[in-house]
Amino acid sequence: MVSLFLSNEELGKKDDDHKPTKLPPIRAPQWNAARVPPRKTLKRLAIALAVAVFLYIFIKNIPNDLPIRDRRRPVYYTGQSDEGDLAAVPKHKPQAAKPNPHSPGGPKGGSGGSAAAERVPPSSGYNGAVRLPHLAVSLQAIYGTRGSWNANKNVMFAASSLKSAAALLPMACQMGTELRSYVHFALMGGSEISLDDLRTANGIDDSCEVIFHDARPDHPAASTDRRLGYSAERALYHINTYMHPQAVFADGSRTEDYFFLDALRSAAPPLQLSLIELPEGAPSRLGWMTKLDSASLAAWNKVxxxxxxxxxxxxxxxxxxxxxxxxxxxxxxxxxxxxxxxxxxxxxxxxxxxxxxxxxxxxxxxxxxxxxxxxxxxxxxxxxxxxxxxxxxxxxxxxxxxxxxxxxxxxxxxxxxxxxxxxxxxxxxxxxxxxxxxxxxxxxxxxxxxxxxxxxxxxxxxxxxxxxxxxxxxxxxxxxxxxxxxxxxxxxxxxxxxxxxxxxxxxxxxxxxxxxxxxxxxxxxxxxxxxxxxxxxxxxxxxxxxxxxxxxxxxxxxxxxxxxxxxxxxxxxxxxxxxxxxxxxxxxxxxxxxxxxxxxxxxxxxxxxxxxxxxxxxxxxxxxxxxxxxxxxxxxxxxxxxxxxxxxxxxxxxxxxxxxxxxxxxxxxxxxxxxxxxxxxxxxxxxx
Structure with missing residues (x-):
């Protein structure tokens, strides 16, 4: 390192010609000239300054188009491979969060990202990473329903379209009032209506005994159909992990979003879920289904x-x-x-x-x-x-x-x-x-x-x-x-x-x-x-x-x-x-x-x-x-x-x-x- 800082070859030469001649001692002067800083110190300062400039330029130009990662909630990427398929999702099973006995039954507000997340304009075809910002809260609050057990009393209604939600909610309410099962309702898809407004618009009050879950991704209104379908699959995966519903009801008519039904049909068999697709007019024609308990509904597709x-x-x-x-x-x-x-x-x-x-x-x-x-x-x-x-x-x-x-x-x-x-x-x-x-x-x-x-x-x-x-x-x-x-x-x-x-x-x-x-x-x-x-x-x-x-x-x-x-x-x-x-x-x-x-x-x-x-x-x-x-x-x-x-x-x-x-x-x-x-x-x- 010494040779690195020596730029003059004469500094390292040992020659007797450069040595001063011996003179008789004289009295030292009373003053000293100012000391010149060594050349080593100057070069070290120059390197430190260069590193500081580099760090400043790097921080100034760091990418800032990614939302803040919230480690409490699942995040999935919809990147595509060379063949155009969705990128592989990690196969590990997420660890259940410690339930909070004072947690509410679900969020009161609508969907959407956190305050620090990027603002995406509606209808922009957003296809970024999938986050489920509100699902974890309601899933942690249902620990009393024994959702960690494979056999329990949980059944779930799921909807993406608001028209389908309006068709399913009366049946969910009727089933809840029978008190034979824990009835859940999961809202997915691209709407931005709040759960409170959804309940009010459909005449659902506390007497219905229905537990609501907001399973929509961030930026729902701006998301592509493919992203919404993928988010429905991931939401169903986490719902099955923490709830294990014995049966999942969905609107099988043309009112429901096609990408949502495709996602349920592809995700239900691997999860061994009993998917029941209800036709148009189900509340009047199939009202007897609300009288069955979760164990009966689990055998719906087996009979x-x-x-x-x-x-x-x-x-x-x-x-x-x-x-x-x-x-x-x-x-x-x-x-x-x-x-x-x-x-x-x-x-x-x-x-x-x-x-x-x-x-x-x-x-x-x-x-x-x-x-x-x-x-x-x-x-x-x-x-x-x-x-x-x-x-x-x-x-x-x-x-x-x-x-x-x-x-x-x-x-x-x-x-x-x-x-x-x-x-x-x-x-x-x-x-x-x-x-x-x-x-x-x-x-x-x-x-x-x-x-x-x-x-x-x-x-x-x-x-x-x-x-x-x-x-x-x-x-x-x-x-x-x-x-x-x-x-x-x-x-x-x-x-x-x-x-x-x-x-x-x-x-x-x-x-x-x-x-x-x-x-x-x-x-x-x-x-x-x-x-x-x-x-x-x-x-x-x-x-x-x-x-x-x-x-x-x-x-x-x-x-x-x-x-x-x-x-x-x-x-x-x-x-x-x-x-x-x-x-x-x-x-x-x-x-x-x-x-x-x-x-x-x-x-x-x-x-x-x-x-x-x-x-x-x-x-x-x-x-x-x-x-x-x-x-x-x-x-x-x-x-x-x-x-x-x-x-x-x-x-x-x-x-x-x-x-x-x-x-x-x-x-x-x-x-x-x-x-x-x-x-x-x-x-x-x-x-x-």
Whole structure:
């Protein structure tokens, strides 16, 4: 470094010529000349000055077009790669902020950046980094809803368009007042309206029990559609992290912004969210959805229902009427069920002509994939079916891929359905199989089917059937004001049905197994079957497989849910004016039924002239009654005072069935407990 500061080569030369000559000492002078600063100090000062000038120029020209980074809130960049796609987002999961028990439920003001952020003029096509300035505050305030748990009571409505928000808020308010779930509403998109103004404009007050979240990015009005869609995906990601909503409702009509719906559809599957897109007019048509809890709504997209129709020979008129009523049904916000029609060998010309133009799903149903879900099966044998062949052909027509969520709706050709029938079925399935109360009380272990109609007679057709009245000790909420205790109510009956009934997937598997074992015994044993087994309790007006369904119901203590008389008249009707007996009993039964037909009976089976909204036809103000509050009937129509009465009857019947049919003579009392999901314990003569 010394040589660096030496510019004169003479300074470093050691030469005797430059040394002064020795002189005699003289007296030193009294004054000293001023000292010249060393050259090293001057050069150091020059370098320091140059560095200071450089720093000044750098600070003067530093970029200032980026907003101040707030480390409390997420910031994402929408930079594009060479291919034009959005830049990859870090995959790490953000750490939840410590909740503040005194935090408000959400911000009061509108959206927009912080005061220090850059001011972006509206409609400038802003595509900068995405910030969610208000979302963290409201998400931290909901710690009491157990949003960190995967299973909780949170459901969320989300909207981007203000028109969609106006359509969803009444449903969110109604669901909140039911107090079965924590209802949230997230506003996304590019509007700059404040949440207070949004609530005021839509008549939402504190009584609605809705928690609001401002999930809009900074500069919403100036942002591009792509930025808004990306911000919706990121908002949904953070909402799922801190809330874990069991279901997300969105407006699926054309009113909603397309980029918002695309963002929800792409983000929901990876997050395993149940996305429910509501059509136009949902509050009036799907008001029953607000009665469900979060556990039921979580299974909305999992439930699958198939429809099975067995057409008898010569029954073209009744089959065409049934198919027309199916085409007129309302499948709003529900997956269109697959339809299977079993045709006899001899097909009537009117039926063939109608099926040529019949389309399923209906033309006006929402079917974006345009997939046909109709299966026609035409039988080959010319001869009439026997009881055994009819039961086998019927049970082989369907198999549930997922026993918990796959179910089958069995329809008689004599049935006619109302436009609201499918809403009732899905409402009942979600409430009685997937709600928190159903899971806690294991209602699915008892429920064999859900009927749409009321039978006119007992199973043996020996006498008319009269529906029971509401139980005296029922929950008062099950009896709305103005209703009498003697008015017919929904009830549970051990007797199954074949006119219009939805069978649960697990019970269908058990019925399949029972028929398989029974037929095996019939073909392998050389002894005559027990009179207990051969005795027929179900009238020949019904198909032969219903006898096996009754045996299973009696052995297991299962029941079928039947609607009240008022509800049934708005769901389905079974016409006997064009009655056709099951093929296996056609020759001996049709004449008897024809003699029983009267004008009064025909009028009684007619559907209501105008189908009201579903909630208006239900007896408990739209709320489905608990099984504990419903009357319970044994298979022969006798009333069971307690559930123990049904269990005692089932235990006795199962023990008798094992001894008489299954060869289980040596079973002890501890072995009489039925195996859930199987009928192997009923048969001991063969390997299980």
């Amino acid at each position: 699958s229902i198939d429809i099975l129709i067995h057409a008898p020979p010569g029954g073209s008129g009744s089959l065409i009427r049934l198919l027309k009523s199916l085409s007129a049904a309302d499948f709003t916000a529900c997956a269109i069920p697959h339809l299977t029609i079993e045709l006899p060998h001899k097909l009537d010309p009117p039926t063939a002509q109608f099926l040529e133009t019949f389309r399923w799903p209906p033309a006006d149903a929402y079917n974006p994939t345009h997939v046909q879900q109709l299966t026609l099966r035409h039988r080959i044998p010319r001869t009439s079916l026997t009881e055994e062949e009819s039961s086998v052909r019927f049970l082989e027509s369907f198999w549930p891929a997922d026993p918990r969520h796959s179910h089958i709706l069995v329809l008689s050709p004599q049935a006619e359905l109302s436009p609201r029938f499918f809403h009732y079925l899905k409402y009942s399935v979600l409430e009685y199989l997937h709600s928190s109360a159903a899971v806690l009380q294991e209602w699915d272990s008892r429920l064999m089917g859900i009927s749409l109609d009321l039978p006119s007679t007992l199973l043996d057709a020996s006498e008319p059937f009269k529906a029971p009245s509401l139980r005296k000790n029922a929950d008062p909420r099950s009896r709305p004001a103005g209703r009498l205790a003697t008015e017919p109510s929904p009830f549970l009956w051990q007797a199954p049905n074949s006119n219009a009934v939805l069978y649960m997937g697990q019970k269908w598997i058990e019925l399949h197994g029972l028929v398989s074992k029974v037929l095996e015994l019939q073909h392998t044993t050389s002894q005559q079957l027990s009179p207990f087994f051969s005795k027929k309790l179900v009238s020949k007006r019904y198909p032969s497989w219903l006898e096996h369904a009754l045996r299973l119901s009696r052995a297991r203590g299962y029941w079928t849910l039947y609607p009240s008389q008022r509800t049934a008249s708005n769901l389905a009707a079974v016409h006997i004016d064009l009655y056709r007996a099951p093929e296996e009993y056609a020759q001996e039964e049709e004449q008897q039924v024809a003699r029983d037909i009267s004008p009064a009976a025909v009028a009684e089976m007619a559907l209501a002239a105008k189908s009201p909204p579903l909630l208006d036809s239900l007896p408990a103000g739209g709320n489905l009654m608990s099984f504990d509050d419903m009357p319970l009937l044994l298979w022969d129509g006798r009333s069971a005072v307690k559930l123990q009465d049904l269990d005692a009857e089932a235990a006795d019947y199962a023990a008798e069935f094992r001894r008489a049919v299954g060869g289980c003579e040596a079973l002890g009392p501890d072995e009489l407990v039925p195996r859930r999901g199987s009928v192997r314990d009923l048969f001991c003569s063969r390997e299980n």
